[in-house]
Amino acid sequence: MSGSGNTNVLNLTLKVWRQEGPNATGSFDSIPVEGIADDMSFLEMLDIVNEQIIEQGGIPIEFDHDCREGICGACGVMINGNAHGPKKGTTTCQLHMRNFEDGDEIVVEPWRASGFPIMRDLVVDRSPFDHIVESGGYISVNTGAAPDANLIPVPKDASDMAMDAAACIGCGACVAACPNSAAQLFTSAKLSHMNLLPQGQAERWKRTEQMVETMEQFFGACTNHGECTEACPKEISLDNIAFMNRDYLKSKVKNRKLTGQVFP
């Protein structure tokens, strides 16, 4: 043997939210967890807890997860009151146990937002995000109808800003962290991605009005706390919300005007 990679071992107490189904009453379970290597990810720690539970004849804790690389956006729980836990710019799957101390009690809850109903234990329903996208988060171009890619020059700065916004993984941490359960950061990131690009201009005002108003059917209002951007694992900027608010205001005028042009 040579080299590094040695691990420390932690003994912890988990306080986990257990809830059998969408309409069941939930409560916290206290689970002692021993011998966790600090090289493990938070979700691997939960895997071990589940193995223990199964061994003892219990029902394992359900939680959403998939890629475990911080890109699919499936995972996400409140850890000691923080969406995705204590480390900035990190998804739950990329949070490692070395961020905790031996003897810690860790409180694990599902996303807390009325827009995200609990399905079971730590699993919530985030389909309102899909509905926001369905209401206009796209550029309408049928397959085969596109011109040559280089016929649409895009200023590099605009492209880079669109990419910054498009990095959103749709995990819902922004909503969970917000005291109002608002989805402004998610919606504005999608709007910035599309509205900054030349390709997105034709539908810009319609898209903005529809997405904002769909968002408001599910989520609370933004009061500029900024908790969303703090919790965001991709560190999406609060600037997007300002950009969205400006475009939304404009859309109210532009959309009426456009309608007026079609039917004078």
Add this chain to the structure above:
Amino acid sequence: MSLLNSKVPSGPLAEKWDNHKFSVKLVNPSNKRKFEVIVVGTGLAGASAAASLSELGYKVKVFTYSDSPRRAHSIAAQGGINAAKNYPNDGDSIFRLFYDTVKGGDYRSREANVYRLAQVANDIIDQCTAQGVPFAREYGGLLDNRSFGGAQVSRTFYARGQTGQQLLIGAYQALARQIAEGNVELHTRTEMLELVKKDGEACGIVTRDLITGEIKSHSAHAVVLATGGYGNVFYLSTNAMACNTTAVWRAHRKGAFFANPCYTQIHPTCIPSSDEFQSKLTLMSESLRNDGRIWVPRSDDDKRPAGQIPEGERYYYLEEKYPAFGNLVPRDVASRNAKTVVDAGHGVGHLENGVYLDFSDAIQRDGLETIKAKYGNLFDMYENITGEDPYSVPMRIYPATHYTMGGLWVDYNLMTTIPGCYSIGEANFSDHGANRLGASALMQGLADGYFVLPYTIGDHLAPKLGDDPVPTSDPVFTDAVQGVSDATDRWLGVNGSRSVDWFHRELGKIVWDNIGMERNKADLETAISDIPALKTEFENDVRVPGSGANLNSSLEKVGRVADFFELAELMARDALEREESCGGHFRAEHQTEEGEAKRDDENMAHVAAWEWNGEGEVQTRHVEELVFENVELTQRSYK
């Protein structure tokens, strides 16, 4: 004559696809709404196919086990997507992309399919750009390209390190638009558990709602399987946790031949596992090998930290063995050599399961800032996962499975051996031969979904005009629902002593040790006897807690692992029968004096497609001969 009719059109290579598009049957635009198509999977292939079919007017039902179509594992692809646009003016062409792909696949793919892939790749870039995919750009506002995976030209389009994510979001948004228009019915958290056939043709599927446990039938005129690869048969891979072979395997059991299961790809630069409970492996971009030097301690009992091992006692095995290419030898060569040194006891890290990738020379030569600018995000990722600072201690890396070239056998129309059942993207075997080139997975998924299937599916549908889908009250459906329901009850009733994950881990060890990156007859025979033995234990001793009437991840996993058992055995048989080395399949018995893969073009230039013969029966191996009229078969050498 072989049972396998590839339906490759006649005529010169460059005209085949155009001729074929002219000759396939068309469905009149106003009649398309009379046809229903089921698409299973919402990764690049599935989402793009579903959106495109819906745009054409077909009624589409889409299924994913995720909570949203956007979670599919295409999202994790980092590097980029190839297309022969020749924007950099460096001599690229459709023919060159075709040639490189056939050669890269070690001459085990179908020429006509690969040529078509290279042709439509340009359309993909146009389509995605118009959708708003933020590809990297030059200051003039035009698209940037880079060279990737050893290609001699710059043909890779990319969106930072998140190309897969951005392309998937593009396809997901196109799908969202169709959902909003009411033309696509989306079923999330719904897993396909059976393919249903009537009179020999696919007519629908049976699914389980993962939230309510409801088992239900869905009928259609055609079924498209876009459910990805089977890398998780190894347990540890770079695939997402839920990636599985179940949809594909259930179709296989219903008569869809499974082609080339032994073609699996190993990626050399992954982070080694840190303990027994590691859930998955993380891939780091191969570009790290451009500046990092790979070594292990020369002595197999050297326990000193890397920094205390003097230069003379370090074994730079790739540089020594392959002076011309050094650390930049192809993926499979780098991977096999890492295994050789680790197996010989030179492994590093507390589990002795890695090799060093050392940047100290590069930092000394180019300066810390240059290395930071090039690899900063990868170094951060490594530090986050391992807790070690790669600027001061060498990284530890080890190979891991990350892509599977094998899959359901399909003809030129992407139809499996079951009429009406199609397979697209990584789920089929079609375009990569024995080895996939970098930045080609995204290309193939989107080619199949946007530009191939929407044309070819008409050939099957057109003659069915006026036929309603088989009603779900038909006995073929009610029997299938009963079968799925019985299987669910059976798993819940075993009540054994070990978890599903435990068995999956044990299976993974057998597969990795015996059907991994270097295979030999004895190991493969061991696998063929050990896998069924463990499977029997699994069936009698697995514990699936909870009920079938709500969210139960153990229940979801148990069926997937059962299918992996059967697939693993077939992989071993396929690897045993393929008496040659090619691409991702390396048989120790078949190598050159330099230790290179040695093909047998005379006897093995064919696709092996396996036919299911029933539970516990050995499958039948069918052969599709590969004909090469446009490329010359050569032996590679990296010395």
